[in-house]
Amino acid sequence: MRTHLPSRKVIAVLTAALLATGMAACGNSDTGDKGDDGKITLGFSQVGAESGWRTANTTSIKEAAAAAGFDLKFDDAQQKQENQIKAIRNFIQQKVDVIAFSPVVESGWDTVLKEAKDAKIPVILTDRSVDSADKSLYKTFLGSDFVKEGRLAGEWLVEQKKAATGPVNIVELQGTTGSAPANDRKKGFAEAIAANPNLKIIASQSGDFTRAGGKQVMEQFLKANPKIDVLFAHNDDMGLGALEAITAAGKVPGKDITIITVDAVKDGMQALADGKFNFIAECSPLLGPQLMDLVKKVQNGEEVPARIETQETTFTQEQAKEALPNRKY
Numbered sequence: 001m002r003t004h005l006p007s008r009k010v011i012a013v014l015t016a017a018l019l020a021t022g023m024a025a026c027g028n029s030d031t032g033d034k035g036d037d038g039k040i041t042l043g044f045s046q047v048g049a050e051s052g053w054r055t056a057n058t059t060s061i062k063e064a065a066a067a068a069g070f071d072l073k074f075d076d077a078q079q080k081q082e083n084q085i086k087a088i089r090n091f092i093q094q095k096v097d098v099i100a101f102s103p104v105v106e107s108g109w110d111t112v113l114k115e116a117k118d119a120k121i122p123v124i125l126t127d128r129s130v131d132s133a134d135k136s137l138y139k140t141f142l143g144s145d146f147v148k149e150g151r152l153a154g155e156w157l158v159e160q161k162k163a164a165t166g167p168v169n170i171v172e173l174q175g176t177t178g179s180a181p182a183n184d185r186k187k188g189f190a191e192a193i194a195a196n197p198n199l200k201i202i203a204s205q206s207g208d209f210t211r212a213g214g215k216q217v218m219e220q221f222l223k224a225n226p227k228i229d230v231l232f233a234h235n236d237d238m239g240l241g242a243l244e245a246i247t248a249a250g251k252v253p254g255k256d257i258t259i260i261t262v263d264a265v266k267d268g269m270q271a272l273a274d275g276k277f278n279f280i281a282e283c284s285p286l287l288g289p290q291l292m293d294l295v296k297k298v299q300n301g302e303e304v305p306a307r308i309e310t311q312e313t314t315f316t317q318e319q320a321k322e323a324l325p326n327r328k329y
């Protein structure tokens, strides 16, 4: 009896099918499995290195990722949204397990977030949020309540100036234009000072969260406005830059001009303890350990809360003196 051997065509089809099955079992992208080395791969797009806060945040993230045993792909976007979008697309192409990022500005993320969702890669927002209406584009947002920080700064000022009978002229150094902390701190501060009609913002401009920006814009404020009573800077670094401009203009920071900032990084706390700043609303950059915990959970398909708010406080000059010796960043 003649046996019929399978034709070459049939063998080729069977081989291709077997190979495809094997590859799917080893793959790490669509299924969300970990890489070959068993490590979770985290793609993280950082805003940049604009401030002391940012440096401390980057250190916290790198240290926590190493401690968790993750393979961290870190990208510095140098304060540019287009660089962040490029980095996120690279992470998608590399089929990382989870993407986390701190969005430089609030708007314009829907398209790239949709691409990550279509690739089944979970996204976590950290530090700053986005204004996307579709909340399914990311799993959670871990970070501060920036409106509250602005409000706490404003409420302190209202209390300090409650006896004022004439106008109190305030200048404001805003953070990066379009960023969540700049938008929200401005809003919270304005809402709080509305309680006293004597408190007036006479000039408000962005210093991009940098020392150089703070110095340059404060110089312009001082030239244009003979009477400045208060400076509200959206972060310590801009406040520290402004100190140079104020001193150069022959004024005494902390006395001639009341200075309120946000962050409470070491240099800011030192300026507060030295009497050059008057009040700081804290914004904690130590988000690394909480972020890694969330990465593990979303990678395992566990449910996570949609919003996780960082716990923070405020500092007067006396409180800064006490806290400084143990300040980690």
Ligand code: AHR
Pocket (backbone or CB within 6 Å): 050, 051, 052, 053, 054, 127, 128, 181, 209, 234, 235, 236, 237, 262, 263, 283
């Ligand atoms: O998003 C957090 C803000 O960004 C910090 O307050 C500021 O210092 C940083 O650059």
